Amino acid sequence: MSALLSVRNLTVGFGRAAAERPVVRDVGFSLAAGETLAIVGESGSGKSVTALSVNRLVDFGGGRIVGGEIALTRPHGAVLDLAQAGERALGGIRGREIGMIFQEPMTSLNPVHTVGAQIEEAFRLNRGLDGAAARRAAREALERVRIPDAQARLGYYPHQLSGGMRQRVMIAMALAGNPRLLIADEPTTALDVTVQAQIMALLAELKAETGMAMIFITHDIGLVAGIADTVMVMQHGAVVETGPLDDILDAPQHDYTRHLLGAVPHFTGGRAVPAGAGRSAVGKPVVSVSDLVVRFPFAGGLFSRRAGAIHAVEGVDFDLMPGETLAIVGESGSGKSTTARAILGLVETRRGRIETHAGEGKRPVQMVFQDPFASLNPRLDVESLLAEPAIAAGRRRDADLRARMLFLLDKVGLPAEALRRYPHQFSGGQRQRLCIARALMLNPDVVVLDEAVSALDVSVQAQVLDLLADLQREFGLAYLFISHDMAVVERIAHRVAVMYAGQIVEIGNAADVLAQPRHSYTRRLIAAVPGVERRRQHYGIDNSAVPSLVKPPGYEPAPVQWREVSADHRVRLEE
């Protein structure tokens, strides 16, 4: 079989120095009909630019193809070099022969049109359908991407749909032209794990149904295992290794591939839990939370009456012992970050007690945020940034303070010169190290890590996790580790609490919870974790929706019933 797409010596650059400093160099691959190529790499590896060059969307981002050819075999057998094609010819290719789905479904859909109108538009442009025919095609397209109640959903606006639903709509639109090649650029990165599993299953099924080829771009080599036939690993704009899926995963030839595979957190069902897990019964908890309730009331109607409240956190209890890591896992909107923010006093609590038993520090609980770019003031140098907690505690900027800064910079693996630099001069991982150093300035007993490694590339993620474990041992820190990523949690947590719709549904010893999940949601969460070992696994489609957190005024949930599984493992009873 001849190749559907054959790319040779592709070189792409940006701006005026496009030819001198290309961001993608000498990339080549070929793709047969019905095949899936996964392009894997970390941020800045050129994987997206490569894929965007195939349908020449790269032109609109200021990119220029300075060398190579992209040969696409047309349905009637002729071969077209997309690298040389004009905008007119490309217009007939995009959508009809090459479909594309993007990372962020909210920004790729137009917020002021219904999804029905947008899908109909796709059919009108690509198939020339009109009126009732287009409407029927749109409904069928929604059914094809397994959106329940398709007829009603056609009238919805994008903001009324969840992230997973929006991504399905995008897929429906991309498939409107019956493309023979689908480019998926990190299609599940913005989604929760269980939703990610649903989308991956959908893509696999659609591929089998339509026989289209696919280029799947991802930073997560674990995700590749479930879908790819061929894998291409990229680094710094060049291909380091290409091969069949099994070869790449089982016998990687290049160091970087090995490094990527080593860095990706493997979820092993509780076997990788750090040693010394399980709680020591001695001592008082450093943080003890009981019956925490956080609600965000909102007004509605003409006269701003109390219309109800979002019950973000509903009756959460847990204790955190000195030197222990409690991970709170859950998906977006589960209330895990709100719980963390409540402990820091950043959101107002409605009810409940949060007790902290301080050691020596004035502020025993400190926090590290998810986005290391947003949590450092870009206009302050590192010395001022690190000094802030001390100044807030009434200290002066003196030699002692400077010594403490240098000590902590050394601990987090940054050089002393870093003091005079500004945040933008550091990489994401280095910035997160700075945030950790800053959180440690006042000798806290507890550090709240709110998705602290989620924004980092996998290899950097592993380093920061190791650093956190070292610091915990050295300073006896307790961590409250908020994360959506089961594999990361398994690596660092001693205990795990699973949150769902504002409540803890299961809490206990990490090894027990991860190895023998008792709550149906915990099981679903674990089943959705992608992994290198879960090769070509069939993700079951589970389209159950999260219950709404919006409640009418005066609503109080029924008291929670718990079942003790073992000494340190409790599960909420399900109705």
Place this chain on the structure above:
Amino acid sequence: MAMLKAILAHPSGRIGAAIIVLYAFLALLGALGLTPHDPVQQFRIDRLKPPSATYWMGTDLFGRDTLSRLMVGIGQSFVIAFASVGLAALAGSLIGLFAGWWGGWADGVLMRMMDVLLAFPAILLALLIIAIVGPGTFTSVAAIAIVYTPIFARVVRGPTLSLKRRDFVDAARTFGSSQTYILSRHLLLNLVAPLTVQVTLALAWALLTEAGLSFLGLGTQPPAPSLGLMMSEARNLMQQAPWLLAFPGLTIMLGILGFNLFGDALRDILDPRTQERSS
């Protein structure tokens, strides 16, 4: 230093900076009395002379040298423009900062007041203020300052609203940093860039407003030279002595152009997106 280099490397920044420096130099000479002729003294025999080697830009109805009067006039305009924009920036930033930071009813009340001021055309509002208080240099400064305060309040309030929700402000709260510290270090420091751009652009408008007020006889009072006043006096002599209208007009135009070009350059340079690329 890096800032200066960046401005000089920017094509319109270079032109804008050159114009502003030239004007500042002329105004300084004017202020020191180093003008070619006396700007106020009248020489009846040299009435309405066209530009020549003696009088580079000609003379007016009373035989006064146009160039000398322009030099002093530029100084006068600069003083009023800088003073009024300075006041407006100070008042507007404080109002915008507190409105954005406190939110709620304080925000509503302060910003509705600003909206009322903003609803009037600039020159009309300045006229109203001067009509109430009476003309003069100080009134001009106050009037122009009041007119431009709402613009600064708006420019500061927007970023304040977004900055106060940024993670680094939350982080500062978790350290227990004081409100003053957060406002000065985390908010104001990040507002410097948009404010600087706004100040340069407002200087151009203030220059024009001052000229307009003087033209209407409500700004600087004769016989003190002022760009607007000179145009006003020259408008009846347009046929006989076109240079009397042309030179002050061109001076105003070039000055505004200078500040606008400089402001554009600053905006490009201080834009965080272009900054990321250069660093």
